[in-house]
Amino acid sequence: MLDALFHALGDATRRRMLRDLAAGERTVGQLAEPFAMSLAAASKHVKVLENAGLIRREIRGRTHLCRLEPGPLASADAWLAHYERFWTSHLDVLDRLLRDEQASPSPSTDGDEP
Numbered sequence: 001m002l003d004a005l006f007h008a009l010g011d012a013t014r015r016r017m018l019r020d021l022a023a024g025e026r027t028v029g030q031l032a033e034p035f036a037m038s039l040a041a042a043s044k045h046v047k048v049l050e051n052a053g054l055i056r057r058e059i060r061g062r063t064h065l066c067r068l069e070p071g072p073l074a075s076a077d078a079w080l081a082h083y084e085r086f087w088t089s090h091l092d093v094l095d096r097l098l099r100d101e102q103a104s105p106s107p108s109t110d111g112d113e114p
Contacts, residue, residue: 001053002079005072008052013037014045018054021068028057028064 008014017031032042046066049055053072058065 001072002075004052005054005076008048008054009076011045011048014049017045017049017066018068021055021066025065025067028066031066 009018013035016034020026020031020034028039028042028046031046032039035042043064046055046057046064049066050057054069055066056069058067
């Protein structure tokens, strides 16, 4: 599921659509509008978002309404949080080493001062 999620999030158009949906439900036409794209092109993006579980589409007559489903974003956040903790701990160690190196007197080179 994460593969489909990151594939969906890997496109700037789809990320913008998700941002717009965070403000409330939109029709496919409304999602297409900022990009001046056809309804067919917008529908392809919507389908990718649907397959990733990021949106739900409801058909009312001829209108397709899309709604954000934020649950899968929590899975991505949890996956990314693991690596955030990993890098934070490693960078903390590096920070301590650099501070220790700065605090310790540097060895002189043959007693010559520059």
